[in-house]
Every structure is written in structure tokens, then in C-alpha cells.
Amino acid sequence: MNSVYRFFYHLTRLVLGAVFIYASLDKIFNPGAFAQTVFNYQVLPGALVNLTALILPWLELILGAGLLLNRWMQGASSLAAVLMTVFIGLILFNLARGLDISCGCFSTSLEKGPMDMMTLFRDILFLIVAISLAVLTFYKKNAHYKNQLYTD
Numbered sequence: 001m002n003s004v005y006r007f008f009y010h011l012t013r014l015v016l017g018a019v020f021i022y023a024s025l026d027k028i029f030n031p032g033a034f035a036q037t038v039f040n041y042q043v044l045p046g047a048l049v050n051l052t053a054l055i056l057p058w059l060e061l062i063l064g065a066g067l068l069l070n071r072w073m074q075g076a077s078s079l080a081a082v083l084m085t086v087f088i089g090l091i092l093f094n095l096a097r098g099l100d101i102s103c104g105c106f107s108t109s110l111e112k113g114p115m116d117m118m119t120l121f122r123d124i125l126f127l128i129v130a131i132s133l134a135v136l137t138f139y140k141k142n143a144h145y146k147n148q149l150y151t152d
Helices: 003-029 031-040 046-068 073-097 117-151
Strands: none
Touching: 003 031, 003 046, 003 073, 003 117, 031 046, 046 073, 073 117
8 A cells, every 4th residue: 555545544444443433422411312313314213223222332342442443444435434424314315304403423412403414514524434444444455465476
């Protein structure tokens, strides 16, 4: 991997890792408030709201740690892309329905205001970063195996 790709790889993994860790913290410390945010999306049956509110922030934290520590990169970058796709779908769904709810992306506080097109654009940007990182990780791993193939 040349120096430009290496720089972009490390920059994207550090930024995305920090974003996921930051996004997880308020949700971890305020699970009841985050459960209310999940409920407000009106997409899950009541029985799954609390479970989602408990699991999702820890998944974001572990995912962010994996990205920051440069561990489990294929899984972490792919999962980041999948989560961002789901989040974008949920935002689009609720914007289309006209629901005036808080995104709950980085804070459980309702004072952050309702989600809007900027929320959507921000998440699309994060999706592009996650996909770029997944592609870079794929090529990095394949280059590593190709080098092993020719040196063994």
C-alpha cells in the first residue's frame, strides 16, 4: 500500500472509530433515554426496543474500538458500512413519514432537535467513509496474501 493509501486508510479508520465511540457513550450511560429514542422511530415491536437500546451502543463501542485499534478491520469496516446503511434507511423512512423526532445519533437528549436532511447527508458521508475503509481493507489484505504467495 503506498503512502497516500496508507494515510487515507489510517485517517478514515481513526475518524470513523472515534465517531462510533463518541456515538455510543451517551447511549450507554442513558439506556432508558436511548430506549425512548428507539421507540420514537416506530419501527420495532415493543419487545425489541429495550434489547436494541442495550445492545446497539455496545456494538458501536466495540466497533469503534476495533477501528481505532486497527483490529478486526474487515469485519469492523464492513459492519460500519452495514450500520450506516441501516441508519440512513431509518432516517429516510422517518423523514418520508414526517416524524419530528430526534435522531439519537450522538445524544439521547431531545434538545438536539429533530433529524433533518443534514442528518441524512452526514450519515451518507459516514457511509462513504465506511465503504472506502472496507475497500482499502480488502485490498490491503489481498496485497498481504499476494506478497506471502510470492515470498513463500
